[in-house]
Amino acid sequence: MELNDLYRDVILDHNRRPRNFGPLEPADAAVEGFNPLCGDRLTLRLRLDGDRIGEIRFEGQGCAISTASASLMTEAVKGKTRAEALEVFDHVHRLLTEDAADAEGLGKLAALSGVREYPARVKCASLCWHTLATALRRPDHALATVSTE
Amino acid sequence: MNHAVLSDALFSFDVARVRRDFPVLERLVHGKPLAYLDNGASAQRPSAVIEAVDDYERRHHANIHRGVHTLSQEATALYEDARDRVVRFINAASRHEVIFVRGTTEAINLVAQSWGRPLLEPGDEILITFLEHHANIVPWQILCEQTGAVLKVAPMDERGEVHVRSVEALMTPRTRLLACAHVSNALGTVLPVRELVAAAKSRGIVTLIDGAQAVPHMPVDVRDIGCDFYAFSGHKLFAPTGIGVLYGREALLERMPPWQGGGDMILKVSFEGTTYNSLPYKFEAGTPNISGAIGLGAAIEYLLGQDLAGARRHEHALLEHATRVLSRIPDLKIIGTARNKASLVSFVVGSVHPHDLGTILDEDGIAVRTGHHCAMPVMDFFKVPATARASFAFYNTFEEIDRLAAAIERARTMFA
Numbered sequence: 001m002e003l004n005d006l007y008r009d010v011i012l013d014h015n016r017r018p019r020n021f022g023p024l025e026p027a028d029a030a031v032e033g034f035n036p037l038c039g040d041r042l043t044l045r046l047r048l049d050g051d052r053i054g055e056i057r058f059e060g061q062g063c064a065i066s067t068a069s070a071s072l073m074t075e076a077v078k079g080k081t082r083a084e085a086l087e088v089f090d091h092v093h094r095l096l097t098e099d100a101a102d103a104e105g106l107g108k109l110a111a112l113s114g115v116r117e118y119p120a121r122v123k124c125a126s127l128c129w130h131t132l133a134t135a136l137r138r139p140d141h142a143l144a145t146v147s148t149e
Numbered sequence: 150m151n152h153a154v155l156s157d158a159l160f161s162f163d164v165a166r167v168r169r170d171f172p173v174l175e176r177l178v179h180g181k182p183l184a185y186l187d188n189g190a191s192a193q194r195p196s197a198v199i200e201a202v203d204d205y206e207r208r209h210h211a212n213i214h215r216g217v218h219t220l221s222q223e224a225t226a227l228y229e230d231a232r233d234r235v236v237r238f239i240n241a242a243s244r245h246e247v248i249f250v251r252g253t254t255e256a257i258n259l260v261a262q263s264w265g266r267p268l269l270e271p272g273d274e275i276l277i278t279f280l281e282h283h284a285n286i287v288p289w290q291i292l293c294e295q296t297g298a299v300l301k302v303a304p305m306d307e308r309g310e311v312h313v314r315s316v317e318a319l320m321t322p323r324t325r326l327l328a329c330a331h332v333s334n335a336l337g338t339v340l341p342v343r344e345l346v347a348a349a350k351s352r353g354i355v356t357l358i359d360g361a362q363a364v365p366h367m368p369v370d371v372r373d374i375g376c377d378f379y380a381f382s383g384h385k386l387f388a389p390t391g392i393g394v395l396y397g398r399e400a401l402l403e404r405m406p407p408w409q410g411g412g413d414m415i416l417k418v419s420f421e422g423t424t425y426n427s428l429p430y431k432f433e434a435g436t437p438n439i440s441g442a443i444g445l446g447a448a449i450e451y452l453l454g455q456d457l458a459g460a461r462r463h464e465h466a467l468l469e470h471a472t473r474v475l476s477r478i479p480d481l482k483i484i485g486t487a488r489n490k491a492s493l494v495s496f497v498v499g500s501v502h503p504h505d506l507g508t509i510l511d512e513d514g515i516a517v518r519t520g521h522h523c524a525m526p527v528m529d530f531f532k533v534p535a536t537a538r539a540s541f542a543f544y545n546t547f548e549e550i551d552r553l554a555a556a557i558e559r560a561r562t563m564f565a
Contacts, residue, residue, distance in 0.1 A: 003512050007505075007563060015564070038504055039521045039534040061534050063502035064564065118508060 010111035015064035020074035033131030070128035162459035181514030189540030201447030231446025245428035256380035256395035271297030331363035336485025388448035392441030460543035493540035
């Protein structure tokens with residue numbers, strides 16, 4: 001295990017300058033993600049353009065892994081259909097939890113592949129993704145809360 | 150700190166010798182010597198404890214209070230001997246007052262359900278303080294839901310201190326219980342428990358002290374404190390997990406109904422009714438954690454064989470040293486600056502989230518706790534989501550604290 005493999009430059013950069021960070025009004029879905037283990041909390045808001053994610057922004061507080069993961073996620077899924085975004089969710093989920101998973105086709109999200117070696121940190125990276133999946137599966141629910149527990 | 154105190158601590162307490170008593174301290178973590186600074190979460194065990202448990206498991210195990218055979222008698226004697234050591238350690242009036250439980254959490258729940266539930270009425274008040282561990286909040290919230298009682302919370306100040314007058318100000322004719330920590334796990338604050346108990350007693354208020362963080366760091370005399378209940382865990386006192394103690398004043402325990410029913414807590418059972426056993430067995434239903442109790446007894450014997458005054462001076466010197474070197478780090482803020490503190494430092498580093506810090510420190514072999522420390526209201530008070538906490542035992546060294554400071558600096562560089 002190498003610390004630099006967890007904290008890659010892409011991660012450090014997105015932690016320092018998170019993209020798509022801040023409120024979004026109005027929003028078609030707003031879901032709060034909460035990791036009770038560490039207190040990380042983020043709110044994800046998105047606007048749908050038909051079936052596509054027209055706009056997506058997040059805010060909240062979390063560690064570098066959690067912040068960078070959310071920032072990278074918003075860049076990756078903006079403009080995608082709901083089904084396409086859920087495919088990315090599945091792929092990232094495999095990347096974070098399965099040894100055999102590869103990062104092929106994930107672009108910058110491949111930077112998250114170092115997290116798998118740090119089991120205590122997987123939930124940090126996956127919090128925003130579970131929050132996104134909840135928002136996409138039931139965008140009619142104005143404010144839901146998902147928890148990693 | 151002045152140098153006289155530092156050198157006094159260094160020369161009068163032999164840390165190197167004490168460290169040899171704790172096998173785990175020889176370990177490497179990620180190729181670096183382990184610096185175990187997470188004693189507030191759980192302390193390590195000396196060989197004396199490991200060997201006492203091992204000897205029991207290999208030679209003396211049987212169920213207690215049941216058999217006439219040799220092993221059962223030996224196991225019973227070892228278990229009850231451990232109780233006697235606890236009695237002496239906390240200066241309880243008798244062995245009827247020391248109940249073995251799983252830990253502090255279970256002890257507090259026992260009091261809530263056995264003392265509180267039959268007694269409290271709607272509108273009665275339970276008084277706690279702002280800096281409590283969740284284990285001294287949630288059992289009372291459950292009790293309030295069950296009885297209609299009301300939970301009142303005494304404030305703390307920006308240092309993390311709780312003042313007797315602000316607790317007293319919340320005592321009313323309806324206050325039935327004061328439950329508070331002896332030492333805050335998240336901040337290190339030592340509470341003025343004698344004064345708090347005296348204030349409560351003069352108003353007829355029952356008192357419970359959560360001593361989980363206190364017993365490893367200071368002499369605890371329950372009769373000097375004057376409390377009705379005192380709870381602590383073995384594993385923070387260098388003993389195994391799954392064993393802890395509820396001390397209760399005999400007169401109160403006598404009046405309380407059993408908490409759990411089962412074997413060992415009875416004298417006579419028929420389908421028409423049951424006669425309960427006497428204290429302390431009334432509260433020890435089922436086969437207890439025999440090896441854990443024996444381990445706790447061994448830990449107490451080990452501690453009483455140490456230079457405890459020297460150990461406490463050393464711990465205090467560690468706290469002073471940590472406070473000084475950590476304060477020098479730019480954008481590091483110590484959370485909890487009470488004037489009377491146990492040996493732990495909670496802190497946040499502006500540019501580095503506690504969880505990232507925890508991972509980076511671990512890479513250097515340094516174990517600290519990161520998170521909300523089961524004290525979310527305290528985190529909210531200081532407007533931080535989490536902190537990192539270095540908590541010391543007498544086997545820690547100044548060098549380990551210097552390594553901590555250096556690793557924090559590296560983390561700052563990484564996230565700059």
